[in-house]
Amino acid sequence: MVRFAVLAVTAVAALAVLVLAARWLIGLPPVARFVAEHPGQAPLPPSVPVGIPAWLGWQHFFNAFLMLLIVRTGWQVRTTTRPTASWTRKNTGLLRTKGQPKKISLELWFHLSLDALWVLNGLVFAILLFVTGQWMRIVPTSWEIVPHAASALLQYAALEWPLENGWVSYNALQVLAYFVTVFIAAPLSVLTGVRMSNAWPKGPDGINRLFPIELARRLHFPVMIYFVAFTAVHVFLVFATGxxxxxxxxYAPSDDDEWLGFAFFSASLVVMIAAWFLARPLFLRPIAALMGKVGR
Structure with missing residues (x-):
């Protein structure tokens, strides 16, 4: 408890120093001119769509719902020393293999099942993103985004939010953050997860030497930490900037100050909290039994 208190006080002090330093920097004439010339909005392609479609809102909820449980089960897999139960897949049909299928923990089965749903949701998201042109909102198309992102970062650090309208476009720092999350962190988490699973081909071939399982394990957990940090900052800025x-x-989707989006958001929180508490062996065992054998 004392250690946590010390860390909390240190973090608050460091944040205060960062804010004061940023506010001092932004008050310097050369820096002020830089911010004025690069307010944080990088130029976008002329055909970029305006507005956020309903499917993107639903994707946002599904992704948040699955990510919450994926992080929870991933942490359980990493820290659990005595699994509550085991699961073995059925060795029938297209899944039939030589020898007995490997037994895994119930926590790992749930984690992998959620991963499969998350990947499916991600594929649907990627297809719709490119079909509808929404990709132009989160993919950098000009090097101008770099100075604009630096300016936006400085403004955020100084607690002077960059002028923006997320309904029309994101600021440059948001674009880079979304791009890294969707096109780098997400594929990396899938690739490292598959590398650690039984689905990856065994043997001392070239691909296993180039991408050893130890490297996948070293990368997979930091990527999870990135998702948690991104989510924390994202939620904070959603509430801090309107x-x-x-x-x-x-959630609505609309560009106004009505309460419909907040109502949908509150309902989604209830669903996620309920899923968190229902994700227990008592409820998971019957579902896992439909796909394989559950034992001790």
Missing amino acids: ALRNLNHM
């Missing part, structure tokens, strides 16, 4: 309008963008 909660009602931002929630309407993501």
